[in-house]
Amino acid sequence: MPAKRKQAAPRKPRSDAQRNRERILDVARKAFSRSGANASLDHIAREAGVGPGTLYRHFPTREELLEAVDRSGMEKLAAAAQKLAAELPPAEALRAWLLLFVDSMAAKQLIAPALKQLVGDPTKVFAASYNRIWEAIRVLVQRAIESGDIRDDLDPVDLLRALVGVAS
Template sequence: MARKTPQPTPRKPRADAQRNRERILELAKKAFTRSGANISLDEVAKQAGVGAGTLYRHFPTREALLEAVYRTEVEKLAAAEREFSDKLPAVEALRAWMLLFVDYIATKEIIAPALNSLVGGASKVFEASGDQIKGAIHALVERAIASGDIRADLDPLDLLRALIGVSNVASGPDWQQSARRLVEILIAGSRPPQ
């Protein structure tokens, strides 16, 4: 009967909690995009019109907040993998996905400074949401290997590392072009020895 409550204490979650959570996410994304991943969390709380305690209750750490903010985007990337794999030849799918990854960062759908502190430190985003990303590139590479377009001994994570790396050096007006060129280099370098 009870749908989502395994135990005898069912209680509808409070509406204000839900509201606040969404509002914090919304304002946090704006703040991160505007000022980078190191902005004061108290400041984010203020902008969202909540107390610091509320923010920290919903998101215990900065990284938890970052992860929540970008979870949607990460899921979109995972979805794109499925779509590309359905519609495109193996190598094309891989290329398209890598370019999409780059574009997400270029257009600040995912901000580079976020990846920066996430990947750099003892972060969790690329362990939690990261599993999705890893799964995506893993599937793409596997298919490309099966089709014979990519060397069999290629570790998908190598490519991912390089991609993330480029996003770290995201400075200068040229960087997006550079990222695209790098995708081509990576793909070319991943082909099997003829």
């Protein structure tokens, strides 16, 4: 019986590859905001300081790039909630995060037409990212309730829906 080979854990991307990916996403976010779904991928690669091959290795299709742009924004927003919760009192952390959320929604409005054109119904595609956002607001609201800073009947989902409505 042949010996079983251990499967190696997935390797973490090299730091330069991670930096390239982040630069591509930052440039792509601006390009899709400016030019919509037809933003030039060659221009995005050039502005990010990478070759087209590097862009396509990270994001084989325009749709995957746009999805990654949106997902990256949501991941940063979720991570900010954790950071703020660790650094600030509950009410201040919640307030700071809500301001970041409104800014994020305003920026998302700029890429929304491209998302709709390329992806169709983005709600299915981005469900995992949105789940992280729901969890982030739930934790921040719960901390503020427990500290006595806000009423205990505030529903985090209602709060987010109200903010999305304001930002739209």
